[in-house]
Amino acid sequence: MSFFEQILEAVPDSTFAMIEAFKADSNGKKVNLSPGIYRDDNAKTWVLPSVKKAKEILQADQNLNHDISPQMGYPDLVSVARQMTFKDTLDSRTVTSMQTISGTGANHFIARFLSDTLQPKTVWLSDPTWDNHPKIWRHTNPATEQRLYPYYDYKTSTLDIEGMLSTLREKASRGDVIILQACAHNPTGLDPSRENWEAIAEVCEEKEIFPIFDSAYQGFATGDADNDAWAIRHFATRVNATMEFAVAQSFSKNFGLYGERVGALHIVTRTRDSAAKVEGVLKTISRAEITSAPGFGAKVVATIIQNPTLRGQWQDDLKTMSGRLRDMRKRLYDELTKRHTPGNWGHLLTDIGMFSIMGLSQEQVAILKDTFHVYLLPSSRLSWTGLTSWNVEYVAESIHRVVTS
Ligand SMILES: Cc1ncc(COP(=O)(O)O)c(C=O)c1O
Known part of the structure; x- marks a missing residue:
C-alpha cells in the first residue's frame, strides 16, 4: 500500500x-x-520594449555573472523596489525590505513572518479577494481565523465602504491583520478613493490592526506608478508617521515579467530596534525556504529603473x-x-x-x-x-x- x-x-x-x-x-x-x-x-x-532593451544591456555586459544574491536579495532590486513603493516617505520611516519570489512569495513571507511573531487571531480579507489570499494563509497558518470584510456591493457594483469600516470598527481586535490591495483591486476593479483610504487608515490605527498592502498592479491603475502608490505613502506618513504595516510587491504585471518571479516585501516599523529584529526573522525564514531569490528578473527591473532612458520607456509601456x-x-x-x-x-x-x-x-x-x-x-x-x-x-x-x- x-x-x-x-x-x-x-x-x-x-x-x-x-x-x-x-x-x-x-x-x-x-x-x-x-x-x-x-x-x-x-x-x-x-514583452515590454523597456524589458527588451534591459535584456540587451545585461547580455552585452561582460561582467554579468550568476552569483547568488545576499540573503535580503539583489541589492539594486531591493533599493529600486523601496523607491518605487515609498519614494520620499522613506526619509521619515524605518523600512526593512527583502527580495521575494514575486508577489505570491511576498504574501507568503509576510504570512509566515506574522504567524511567527505577531501571531494574529484573525486575518481580514476583502469580500471578494484574489483567490490565493485565503489559500496562502490557510497553507501558512491554518490556526489563523479568516474573516471577510464587506468590499463589493454586488447589487450596485460599487464599493461598500460603510460596510467595510463598520465591520472593522465593530468586529476587529488589536493585533488582527488586514489585507488591503494598494490599487487595481483583483477581482473587482474597484479601488477606495483617497478620502476612503484616509478613513481606512484611521480605523486601522484606532483598532490597532496590522495592514498588509498587496501591491501587484502599481502603474496599471492610472498608468502612473506614483499615483498608484498613494495609499501606501499615505499610511506611511499620517499621524506622526508611526503606523506599522507591510507591503507585498510584485513586478509580474507592471514589467510583464510573470515567469521571472520578481517581488519584494517591505515591513515598516516604529523603531530601528524592531527593524533589526524583523530583518533577523526574515533572514531565518528565507534561509529555510529559498536561501536567496532569483537573479535575472531582478537585474532586469533594476536596470530599467536605474537608467533614466529605460525608465522613461517603461513609463510609456505602462501607459500603453x-x-x-x-x-x-x-x-x-x-x-x-x-x-x-x-x-x-x-x-x-x-x-x-x-x-x-x-x-x-x-x-x-x-x-x-x-x-x-x-x-x-x-x-x-x-x-x-x-x-x-x-x-x-x-x-x-x-x-x-x-x-x-
Ligand atoms: C492581488 C494579487 N496579489 C498578488 C499577485 C501575485 O502575483 P505574482 O506572484 O505573479 O507576482 C496577484 C497575481 O495575480 C494578484 O492578483
Whole structure:
C-alpha cells in the first residue's frame, strides 16, 4: 500500500484549471478572459520594449555573472523596489525590505513572518479577494481565523465602504491583520478613493490592526506608478508617521515579467530596534525556504529603473498597457449598450485595472464557456487583457445571447 493513498484529493485551482481547459478547446472563436496576464491586441504575451532593451544591456555586459544574491536579495532590486513603493516617505520611516519570489512569495513571507511573531487571531480579507489570499494563509497558518470584510456591493457594483469600516470598527481586535490591495483591486476593479483610504487608515490605527498592502498592479491603475502608490505613502506618513504595516510587491504585471518571479516585501516599523529584529526573522525564514531569490528578473527591473532612458520607456509601456485596457472597457461597454443587453454596465467604464466583475451567474458563465467558448472565472471576473479589437464584438454578442436567453 502506498504511503499516500489516504491523501484527500486536492481541489484544482480554478484559474489554472481554466487555462488548461482553454488550451484544450479547439474552437477557432475561443476567447480567454480568465488569466491576469497582459496580452496585446493580437492576444499575444507582450514583452515590454523597456524589458527588451534591459535584456540587451545585461547580455552585452561582460561582467554579468550568476552569483547568488545576499540573503535580503539583489541589492539594486531591493533599493529600486523601496523607491518605487515609498519614494520620499522613506526619509521619515524605518523600512526593512527583502527580495521575494514575486508577489505570491511576498504574501507568503509576510504570512509566515506574522504567524511567527505577531501571531494574529484573525486575518481580514476583502469580500471578494484574489483567490490565493485565503489559500496562502490557510497553507501558512491554518490556526489563523479568516474573516471577510464587506468590499463589493454586488447589487450596485460599487464599493461598500460603510460596510467595510463598520465591520472593522465593530468586529476587529488589536493585533488582527488586514489585507488591503494598494490599487487595481483583483477581482473587482474597484479601488477606495483617497478620502476612503484616509478613513481606512484611521480605523486601522484606532483598532490597532496590522495592514498588509498587496501591491501587484502599481502603474496599471492610472498608468502612473506614483499615483498608484498613494495609499501606501499615505499610511506611511499620517499621524506622526508611526503606523506599522507591510507591503507585498510584485513586478509580474507592471514589467510583464510573470515567469521571472520578481517581488519584494517591505515591513515598516516604529523603531530601528524592531527593524533589526524583523530583518533577523526574515533572514531565518528565507534561509529555510529559498536561501536567496532569483537573479535575472531582478537585474532586469533594476536596470530599467536605474537608467533614466529605460525608465522613461517603461513609463510609456505602462501607459500603453493601461491605455489598451481602458480602450477595451469602452469598446465592450459600447457593444453591450448598443445591443441593449440587460445588466448594469456603467461600472465597466469606471472600474480600474485588469479586472471587472460582470455580474453573471455561475450558470451563465458556464454557458458562455460551453456554448460560446468565452472563458471567465466562475465568479464572472473578466480579465480585460484577453479582449482585442477583433474579438470584442463576438464577446459582447455572446454575453448578450446568454443574458437574454
Ligand atoms: C492581488 C494579487 N496579489 C498578488 C499577485 C501575485 O502575483 P505574482 O506572484 O505573479 O507576482 C496577484 C497575481 O495575480 C494578484 O492578483
